[in-house]
Amino acid sequence: xxxxxxxxxxxxxxxxxxxxxxxxxxxxxxxxxxxxxxxxxxxxxxxxxxxxxxxxxxxxxxxxxxxxxxxxxxxxxxxxxxxxxxxxxxxxxxxxxxxxxxxxxxxxxxxxxxxxxxxxxxxxxxxxxxxxxxxxxxxxxxxxxxxxxxxxxxxxx
Amino acid sequence: xxxxxxxxxxxxxxxxxxxxxxxxxxxxxxxxxxxxxxxxxxxxxxxxxxxxxxxxxxxxxxxxxxxxxxxxxxxxxxxxxxxxxxxxxxxxxxxxxxxxxxxxxxxxxxxxxxxxxxxxxxxxxxxxxxxxxxxxxxxxxxxxxxxxxxxxxxxxxxxxxxxxxxxxxxxxxxxxxxxxxxxxxxxxxxxxxxxxxxxxxxxxxxxxxxxxxxxxxxxxxxxxxxxxxxxxxxxxxxxxxxxxxxxxxxxxxxxxxxxxxxxxxxxxxxxxxxxxxxxxxxxxxxxxxxxxxxxxxxxxxxxxxxxxxxxxxxxxxxxxxxxxxxxxxxxxxxxxxxxxxxxxxxxxxxxxxxxxxxxxxxxxxxxxxxxxxxxxxxxxxxxxxxxxxxxxxxxxxxxxxxxxxxxxxxxxxxxxxxxxxxxxxxxxxxxxxxxxxxxxxxxxxxxxxxxxxxxxxxxxxxxxxxxxxxxxxxxxxxxxxxxxxxxxxxxxxxxxxxxxxxxxxxxxxxxxxxxxxxxxxxxxxxxxxxxxxxxxxxxxxxxxxxxxxxxxxxxxxxxxxxxxxxxxxxxxxxxxxxxxxxxxxxxxxxxxxxxxxxxxxxxxxxxxxxxxxxxxxxxxxxxxxxxxxxxxxxxxxxxxxxxxxxxxxxxxxxxxxxxxxxxxxxxxxxxxxxxxxxxxxxxxxxxxxxxxxxxxxxxxxxxxxxxxxxxxxxxxxxxxxxxxxxxxxxxxxxxxxxxxxxxxxxxxxxxxxxxxxxxxxxxxxxxxxxx
Numbered sequence: 001x002x003x004x005x006x007x008x009x010x011x012x013x014x015x016x017x018x019x020x021x022x023x024x025x026x027x028x029x030x031x032x033x034x035x036x037x038x039x040x041x042x043x044x045x046x047x048x049x050x051x052x053x054x055x056x057x058x059x060x061x062x063x064x065x066x067x068x069x070x071x072x073x074x075x076x077x078x079x080x081x082x083x084x085x086x087x088x089x090x091x092x093x094x095x096x097x098x099x100x101x102x103x104x105x106x107x108x109x110x111x112x113x114x115x116x117x118x119x120x121x122x123x124x125x126x127x128x129x130x131x132x133x134x135x136x137x138x139x140x141x142x143x144x145x146x147x148x149x150x151x152x153x154x155x156x157x
Numbered sequence: 158x159x160x161x162x163x164x165x166x167x168x169x170x171x172x173x174x175x176x177x178x179x180x181x182x183x184x185x186x187x188x189x190x191x192x193x194x195x196x197x198x199x200x201x202x203x204x205x206x207x208x209x210x211x212x213x214x215x216x217x218x219x220x221x222x223x224x225x226x227x228x229x230x231x232x233x234x235x236x237x238x239x240x241x242x243x244x245x246x247x248x249x250x251x252x253x254x255x256x257x258x259x260x261x262x263x264x265x266x267x268x269x270x271x272x273x274x275x276x277x278x279x280x281x282x283x284x285x286x287x288x289x290x291x292x293x294x295x296x297x298x299x300x301x302x303x304x305x306x307x308x309x310x311x312x313x314x315x316x317x318x319x320x321x322x323x324x325x326x327x328x329x330x331x332x333x334x335x336x337x338x339x340x341x342x343x344x345x346x347x348x349x350x351x352x353x354x355x356x357x358x359x360x361x362x363x364x365x366x367x368x369x370x371x372x373x374x375x376x377x378x379x380x381x382x383x384x385x386x387x388x389x390x391x392x393x394x395x396x397x398x399x400x401x402x403x404x405x406x407x408x409x410x411x412x413x414x415x416x417x418x419x420x421x422x423x424x425x426x427x428x429x430x431x432x433x434x435x436x437x438x439x440x441x442x443x444x445x446x447x448x449x450x451x452x453x454x455x456x457x458x459x460x461x462x463x464x465x466x467x468x469x470x471x472x473x474x475x476x477x478x479x480x481x482x483x484x485x486x487x488x489x490x491x492x493x494x495x496x497x498x499x500x501x502x503x504x505x506x507x508x509x510x511x512x513x514x515x516x517x518x519x520x521x522x523x524x525x526x527x528x529x530x531x532x533x534x535x536x537x538x539x540x541x542x543x544x545x546x547x548x549x550x551x552x553x554x555x556x557x558x559x560x561x562x563x564x565x566x567x568x569x570x571x572x573x574x575x576x577x578x579x580x581x582x583x584x585x586x587x588x589x590x591x592x593x594x595x596x597x598x599x600x601x602x603x604x605x606x607x608x609x610x611x612x613x614x615x616x617x618x619x620x621x622x623x624x625x626x627x628x629x630x631x632x633x634x635x636x637x638x639x640x641x642x643x644x645x646x647x648x649x650x651x652x653x654x655x656x657x658x659x660x661x662x663x664x665x666x667x668x669x670x671x672x673x674x675x676x677x678x679x680x681x682x683x684x685x686x687x688x689x690x691x692x693x694x695x696x697x698x699x700x701x702x703x704x705x706x707x708x709x710x711x712x713x714x715x716x717x718x719x720x721x722x723x724x725x726x727x728x729x730x731x732x733x734x735x736x737x738x739x740x741x742x743x744x745x746x747x748x749x750x751x752x753x754x755x756x757x758x759x760x761x762x763x764x765x766x767x768x769x770x771x772x773x774x775x776x777x778x779x780x781x782x783x784x785x786x787x788x789x790x791x792x793x794x795x796x797x798x799x800x801x802x803x804x805x806x807x808x809x810x811x812x813x814x815x816x817x818x819x820x821x822x823x824x825x826x827x828x829x830x831x832x833x834x835x836x837x838x839x840x841x842x843x844x845x846x847x848x849x850x851x852x853x854x855x856x857x858x859x860x861x862x863x864x865x866x867x868x869x870x871x872x873x874x875x876x877x878x879x880x881x882x883x884x885x886x887x888x889x890x891x892x893x894x895x896x897x898x899x900x901x902x903x904x905x906x907x908x909x910x911x912x913x914x915x916x917x918x919x920x921x922x923x924x925x926x927x928x
Contacts, residue, residue, distance in 0.1 A: 035362070038443040074182045089180055093818055096821055097410060099360075099412060128861045134825045136824035137859075138866055139817070
């Protein structure tokens with residue numbers, strides 16, 4: 001079957017297999033930042049924003065996203081530069097191998113859209129489904145808290 | 158301790174040189190690359206733990222639409238090799254075939270199918286008919302060593318197996334003095350036996366390989382590997398190619414922790430490409446990553462300690478049996494490290510013994526895993542030390558302080574136990590363990606928390622600690638080299654064969670080069686881990702990159718600096734020996750010259766000549782990093798649940814080249830160690846099938862599962878290391894298991910010896926103890 005969707009602001013049409021998941025579709029369309037770490041919704045490496053909410057793309061059928069808008073980590077950077085979630089991750093040492101990073105950043109983006117001033121516990125809860133084997137989470141959590149502060153300051157001038 | 162020099166780029170938490178590509182999601186991993194005409198390879202693995210293959214019928218698979226190639230033992234090289242991915246000569250036995258006529262664990266390779274799509278390859282693999290003659294599985298150390306046990310490696314062509322008819326891969330022994338006599342003379346003794354579990358590395362990126370032929374017909378392998386040069390050598394031998402006809406490239410790697418030292422997929426993808434002429438991708442599924450990749454060696458270790466009434470150790474005896482699973486990869490060397498990375502820590506004891514055996518079972522294959530045997534050994538040693546401290550009536554921190562090795566001292570174990578052979582005598586040239594223990598205890602509030610009563614309610618609190626050492630590379634075995642060339646804008650390209658597996662080592666090496674060359678890290682372009690482009694490096698294992706590869710980079714940079722200063726001396730009409738590079742300029746008596754000017758001149762004259770140098774480094778010792786670990790736990794005596802409520806690690810790794818990344822190494826290792834202590838275990842059915850091959854049932858720590866972690870980097874300077882650095886990648890993982898077990902003893906008075914410490918196990922032990 002054929003579906004149409006928006007990926008990072010670009011309208012795409014795709015012929016899909018009935019059983020195909022969004023993760024495989026996005027990777028096939030060139031969005032390889034969507035990582036396949038487990039293919040069954042355990043690790044969070046494939047998280048993207050689907051109509052504004054973070055989902056594990058491996059758990060959503062491609063057939064379900066006809067007409068939807070999807071954002072991947074590739075959309076975060078703007079002409080002004082890296083998104084605060086991106087540069088705070090770099091400055092805080094929150095990125096080691098970087099394989100889980102795209103999914104973790106999109107999960108954090110969802111969190112901050114809904115809770116601009118999260119506590120550390122709230123950040124940790126939001127990341128509960130985003131496994132990282134390299135960092136022990138201390139630095140990713142700190143980076144997200146710093147990004148939240150920067151985004152709030154930017155909003156309030 | 159030597160006075161630490163002042164640095165400008167080293168010691169600064171620079172951003173990762175590859176960080177921007179990673180946070181913007183660029184296609185930098187091997188699995189992100191797609192080539193025209195690419196085949197997808199599916200593996201068929203054994204559903205049984207132990208069987209001979211009577212027959213295998215691939216006709217239906219070969220006829221399946223889209224299938225290009227089917228590989229089995231009928232049409233693949235029969236020579237034996239090891240997947241361990243070590244340097245030559247390899248210390249692991251040659252007991253593996255690409256595809257064998259016998260399977261030895263559930264998950265062992267049986268066949269591979271390459272097809273136009275992954276689904277076609279999987280469908281075809283399911284059409285392969287195999288007739289197995291099932292044999293009795295061997296599912297434990299005791300079963301492997303039992304009289305009349307089935308012989309797992311009964312083939313006549315395996316090499317370097319100690320006693321295949323009795324399932325013994327290797328035996329290791331080291332003896333100094335007389336442990337029995339030392340124990341008899343001791344005022345106080347302690348003994349413990351621990352048994353560790355099957356654990357998995359679980360990098361977020363499963364193993365993935367993409368092979369193809371370049372326009373000249375050379376084989377190119379893009380691989381998620383820690384050891385590109387070993388992959389090239391091993392694959393070339395297996396597939397009967399000259400080494401120079403193979404190119405191996407490691408792109409960004411999604412975590413390794415040892416499991417990507419193993420050469421598990423490269424040979425299959427490469428053979429598909431050679432047979433078909435087409436690119437081939439082979440990627441483990443998460444389930445295959447659990448079942449068919451590698452694990453941490455389960456071990457049973459007995460430690461006996463004897464000390465005088467003054468707390469001075471008289472004797473340490475360690476007996477260990479290691480389960481290497483179906484194949485002997487890293488069996489000998491991991492078990493050697495169980496002794497060599499623990500016993501030298503307490504070098505005051507005159508009587509030392511290590512006795513080890515490595516056995517085969519028909520369970521998944523163990524391999525290199527962060528900590529490399531030291532993790533298991535230090536669990537046994539450090540829980541025994543805790544017991545000894547109590548029997549002596551001495552504080553556990555104080556007992557370590559009285560006995561641990563110091564700068565200028567040695568241990569006979571360094572010479573007795575090496576990497577599967579005799580080791581190398583070594584004098585400790587930097588050790589700040591005393592400061593780690595004292596300052597760590599102070600910051601943690603050890604004395605106050607230790608004096609607190611655990612409470613009498615359901616939740617009991619306790620604190621425990623442990624001390625550790627690891628190594629920095631393998632003395633007189635590892636070799637790293639680096640080439641640095643100057644560009645015409647005054648920047649440099651660093652060519653290094655070393656392998657950044659996500660740790661940030663490319664950044665560390667760039668910082669070392671930048672420091673020597675008087676430039677910022679942005680002036681260093683890193684080209685790494687490509688066997689066509691970069692000089693040899695043994696690879697990323699044994700905590701080697703900062704110390705070994707870093708030293709090679711430092712030496713190469715010094716040679717380049719000398720060449721630059723010679724040119725600058727001519728330009729400035731000054732003696733080069735008095736010149737130096739500061740912020741990209743060389744200041745002469747009257748005027749200065751910039752690196753950009755020298756770079757341009759080196760290309761276009763006058764007297765143009767490429768400024769470049771290569772240096773190699775072979776370490777003569779393996780200076781240990783040291784660590785003191787402190788844990789606080791809360792034990793729920795009604796449910797058996799252990800919660801780690803605080804964790805502190807004070808670490809001596811010499812100069813931290815990049816402090817934030819150094820902390821990150823320790824934090825990540827502690828997280829992995831806490832998982833190993835509390836939740837992580839591969840479970841097996843009575844037929845040897847893994848029951849929890851996914852990240853839902855094999856529980857690695859998530860963000861909500863971990864305590865606050867404090868990492869203290871203690872001032873230290875290693876005179877033989879680059880800019881005073883030692884390595885730091887592994888040591889952190891050794892701390893949680895013993896520190897948590899000791900804290901649990903403090904809280905509720907039971908000694909836990911069989912990780913993971915799940916609520917059920919702890920509850921049972923609490924009931925037995927009448928708590």
